[in-house]
Every structure is written in C-alpha cells, then in structure tokens.
Amino acid sequence: MKPKDLGTAHTGFHDWYWQRISAVVLLFSIPMLMGILLLTYNGNISFEILNIALTHPISKAASILFLFALLTHMWTGLKVIIEDYIHTTAARVVVLNILLLLLAGFAAYMSYHIWTELSYTWDCIPCGGK
Amino acid sequence: MSQKMKQSPLSPRLSIYKWRLTMFASIAHRASGVFLVFTIPALFWLLLSMAHGKITYAYGLHWLQGSFGTFVLWLTCVALFYHMVNGIRFLLLDIGKTDSREAMKLSAKIVVFSTIAFALLLAIKI
Numbered sequence: 566m567k568p569k570d571l572g573t574a575h576t577g578f579h580d581w582y583w584q585r586i587s588a589v590v591l592l593f594s595i596p597m598l599m600g601i602l603l604l605t606y607n608g609n610i611s612f613e614i615l616n617i618a619l620t621h622p623i624s625k626a627a628s629i630l631f632l633f634a635l636l637t638h639m640w641t642g643l644k645v646i647i648e649d650y651i652h653t654t655a656a657r658v659v660v661l662n663i664l665l666l667l668l669a670g671f672a673a674y675m676s677y678h679i680w681t682e683l684s685y686t687w688d689c690i691p692c693g694g695k
Numbered sequence: 696m697s698q699k700m701k702q703s704p705l706s707p708r709l710s711i712y713k714w715r716l717t718m719f720a721s722i723a724h725r726a727s728g729v730f731l732v733f734t735i736p737a738l739f740w741l742l743l744s745m746a747h748g749k750i751t752y753a754y755g756l757h758w759l760q761g762s763f764g765t766f767v768l769w770l771t772c773v774a775l776f777y778h779m780v781n782g783i784r785f786l787l788l789d790i791g792k793t794d795s796r797e798a799m800k801l802s803a804k805i806v807v808f809s810t811i812a813f814a815l816l817l818a819i820k821i
Contacts, residue, residue: 598735
C-alpha cells in the first residue's frame, strides 16, 4: 500500500537535528536557571545581586538565546508526541498550529519581558522599566 | 481513511508490550518533558519578574518558600534531572556509544536510580 502523502517525512531530519542542537544548549543553560532559582529560594541571592545579574546586557542576550533554545526544544518535543498520539490528520494539523501560535506568542512576550525589565504588582500588570 | 488504513498498526501501541525498565525510561522521558513544558517557562518568567522589581522579588520569594512553591521547585528539579540525564543517555545512543541491549539496560538502571537518589537528597536538603 502506497502512502497517501509524505506527511512530515520530508522535514523529519530537521526536527531531529534541531531537537539535539537545542538539547545541548539547554544542557548548559538550564542548570544555571535552576541553580539561580534554588540559591534565591535559600536566601543566598538578594534582590540587588539578582537584579544586576539578570539585567546586564550580556545576560539579557543569554536569556534570549536560552528562550529560543527552550522554544525550539519544546516545539520539536511536543510535535513528536502530538504526531504519535493524534492519528487524524485534520486534528493533528489544528493542534500543531495552535501550539505554534502559543509558542510564538510566548516568544514575543518573553523577549519583551527580558528586554524592557517588566515587573508586576497588584496595581500594575505589567509595570514598565525603571 | 479506508478500512484497511484504520486497522493498520499505529505507533505507539503500549498495551501489547510487557513492561520493562528501558520502556519505562523512554515513556518517563516524554512524561517529564510534558511536565517541564509548563513549569520551566513559568519559573523562567518568575525569576525574571523577581529580578526586575523589589515588590515582585518579595512576592516571588514568599511564594517559592511556601509549601506549594517548594513542592513545585522540588518536582521541577527532579523532572529536570531525569530529563537531562536520560537526554544525555539518548545523545550517547545517537553517537553510537550505548547501542547494545546490555548498555541500554544498564544505562536505564543508572538513570532511574540516580534520579531516585537525587529526589531523596533534594527533599532532605531543600
């Protein structure tokens, strides 16, 4: 029996490749995120230190790189799972496109969050920079 | 879709296999991945918000140090540890270092038991 269409067979290698490239980037960056979180949780990182550490232009650039590696890994990983468990082509395409839109929106918002130093209080969601 | 297509086997058919540690390791990789999709972006957002303002820092720290925040942090660290160690196992498989049945069984054991050890250690230390 011949397959009806190629589906994603012609883009599979790209997904596989980018999943692993982003995995290696995350292998180095995610422990830093969790390390900073745990040290902050333990009370070892004060606001002043955290503010200087995460608003320096170099760390903003690193945050953007981390964000895009994370999004690439989330997209490739969830895509494989969705393609495995949703067998109806129409449903699969709809779910994948909704996911892509959500990830794109998250990317746009987080880039803004990183770059303009947004902060949040009960009175203003979100407050602009300093 | 034709009747024949509907009856043809579709991946992954979990119910026909006997449960083994290597199979558990593979499914747990997906499960931890789906869990991390929700928590890692949320914690990244939280950390950035805490770094940007004194008030958000105070709120964020209060939430993190509460029982729910601590539990989320612990569970995320454990899921992340598993996903990373098993991810290294898969990367080694890709470059052909562990592609024998024995190596995969042994590495699955190492990954699962080191995660359990890490989870217990972190629960004590956190």
